[in-house]
Amino acid sequence: MMENNTHKLEIFRGYLKFKSNQTKIWGVLIFLSIVTVIEVALGIVKPEILIENSFLRMKLINWIFIILTIVKAYYIMWDFMHLRDELRGLQASIVITLMFLIGYLAFILLVEGNYIFDVMYEGFVSWNF
Amino acid sequence: MSSTISTTAEENNDVWGGGNKPLNASYGKLMMWFFIVSDALTFSGFLAAYGFSRFKNIDAWPIADEVFTHFPFLHGVDAPMYYVALMTFILIFSSVTMVLAVDAGHHMQKGRVAFYMLLTIVGGAVFVGSQAWEWNNFIRGEYGAVETRGGQIYQFKSLETGKRVALDEFAIDLPSHRVQHESKNGIWYLDEGSLPTFTIEEVIAGFNANPDIVIKTEKIDETGHKIVLSREESLIKINQAVNVVEGANLINNEYGNRLFADFFFFITGFHGFHVFSGVVINIIIFFNVLIGTYERRGHYEMVEKVGLYWHFVDLVWVFVFTFFYLV
Known part of the structure; x- marks a missing residue:
């Protein structure tokens, strides 16, 4: 049998270390709650x-929402789903696959949606009747 | 070495007998990850389709703050976002109790595993109940609106207070003999859904008689607010209305673009179904813990695998929360 205290107990790249896996769980909960409160407040x-103000045609507030969401997703996957304790290969095969496919899907559908908006907006057909 | 636990008491170390664990994760856990990755793609398909439809109608999409404004026991109070935020906390908290159950499983503490599993089940059930409440409010609607022949939604606003006005505050009761057509009264294969409280004529008559009310269109201006027409423009536009819409269904909704309600039902419904099945699976595992199945097996890996699914459901909600309610 393996030892049970093999969890990696540090988050924020080692800036925050916990004594046991349980305190780490509560720590991550507090962090996720703070992030959610910031999102809701914004x-x-x-x-x-x-x-x-916008950056790359997206409002700054939406950038903040999306970045905070990805931060939350990271801590849910790494600490709640124990990916922090798995091998690099397993982490990579999950995250890279998802990032590539979802990024591609989102990119292609959003560009297409934007294009259809332009066609309907500039076309000679009225959609407002 | 990772925190994974060996699967069987008598380990088969033969490579072709399952003794060789790729990526140091057991077969069951790896298969759960396969499922999670594919399910994540299903959800991203839904959310990307939502993004597509929203970008296609970028100048006329409902604003979530104006749609989800209810909070239990605070009737009539405008509380945007608070309820969904509460639901998010409930789900994150049930995720924490799940991971505590997994942790207790690593230490072979049967009582604590059962206790935390129970808390997780309760959290999940509360979340599903909250979602049902949210659906109920969404389907019932609050103010009502009218729809043009082109499928545009006109909502009503008071010039005096600047607030939304419900149809029953201004519609005039006109004599009407229109009743709901049921299949038993006419052609047996034709019937219709329940009629709205007011006919379109009643709403238009009330609108004309009430100089305080203007139309709030579904179009959005540069600052992200809905465009409100002047009284003169409203008097012209109101004649284009053909339907009264109260609440939401898969065909039309009083909040704006028709697709908005469809995506709401499909995305939160699909997620709610995941939570529901998660609760059912958690209950099964909870009873297995109680009768000591995993105690005899020598490890609580099953709790860990169910935990993966449960956290995934939480993860999906984080994204749904952002893309449906915040952005």
Whole structure:
């Protein structure tokens, strides 16, 4: 049998170390809660500066939402789903596969949706009747 | 070495007998990961399709803050997002109890595994119940709207208060003999859904008689707000309305673009079904823990595998929350 205390107990690249797997779980919960509270607060307040400015044609607030979501997904997968304790090969074969396929799908569908919007917007047919 | 546990008491070390674990993960765990990756692609298909439809109608898509404004016991209070945020916390918390159950399983503590599994089941059930409540509000609707022949939604707003106005606040009761057509009263294969509370004539008459009310279109201006027409424009546009819409179904909804409700039902419904099946699987494993199946087997890897599925459901909700409610 293997030892049970083989969990890697540090998050944030070693800046935060926990004594046991249980305290790490609670620590990750607190972190995820803080991130969610920030998301909800931003969604309710909607600061003007983040809505009016955009980067790569997307509003800053949406960039923040998406980045925070990916951060949350990382900690759910790494600490709750124990990917932190798995081999590099297993981590890579899950994450790279998903990132490539989902990124490709999202890219191609969003570009196409944008194109159809342009066609309908600039076309001579009225959609407002 | 990882935290994985050996699968059987009498390990078959022969490579072709299953003794060789690729990537150091047991067969069951690896298969669960295969399933999770493929299921993640299904969900991303849904969310990418949602993104496609939204980009296609980027200038006229419902704003989630204005749709999901309910909170239990706070009737009439505008509470955007709070309820979904609460649901997110419930699901994350049930994820934590699940991972605590897995941790207790590593230490072979049967009582603690059972206790945390029970908490996880309760959390999951509360989440599914919350989703049912959310659906109920969404389907019932609050204000009502009218629909044009082209499928556009006109909502109503008060000039005085600046707030949305429900149909029953201004519609005039006109004598009407229109009743719901049921298959028993006419051609046996034709019937129709329940009629809205008001006919379109009643809404238009009430609108004309009430100078305080203007139309809120589904179009969005540059600042991300819905375009509200002036009273003069509204008086012209109201004549284009052909249908009264109350609440939401798969054909039309009072919130705006027809696809919005379809995606709401499909994405949150598919996710809710995952949570439901997760609760059922958790219950089965919970009873297996109680009767000591894993104690006899010598390890609690089954709890870990179910845990993977449960965390995945949580993971999907994190994305649904962002792309359906926040962005």
